[in-house]
Amino acid sequence: MAQYWLMKSEPDEYGWDDLVAEKEGIWDGVKNAQASNNMKAMKKGDQIFFYHSRQGLEVVGIMEVSEEHSPDVTTDPDRWVVVKVKPVRKLDKAVPLKAMKQNPKLKDLAIIRQTRLSVAPLTAGEWEEILAMAGE
């Protein structure tokens, strides 16, 4: 079964619309051991929520892993990795952080507990709950 993830990006830097325009994006520049380990664990076809940080503060769409990890030549290839992702679809309505914080079922969500982690795993239950909040 596919695993679920959530990845953050500042829309100023790289937003959902940029990914859609490119059709396939390389998720690079992640310089954090925990996030990097999560990326290494990703399998092709895993589902990922795209979250806009700093501006927006909401989950805007779903993407999936199109190519598993490889060395990140934009940073330190011996240390960090990239994955390739492609957009699946935009959510009917974006799910704001504020709403997720108010939902007791999402209290253990990695982005709430550890805000600075940019790539985090999600349980199937959390995935479903966020989808439900998006009206799906």
Place this chain on the structure above:
DNA sequence: GCCAACGTTGGC
């Protein structure tokens, strides 16, 4: 723009 949280670096 500010500041808290947290990871990393470097002097000892």
Place this chain on the structure above:
DNA sequence: GCCAACGTTGGC
């Protein structure tokens, strides 16, 4: 190998 200083991230 410890820990203070520093840099970066991200919510507010």
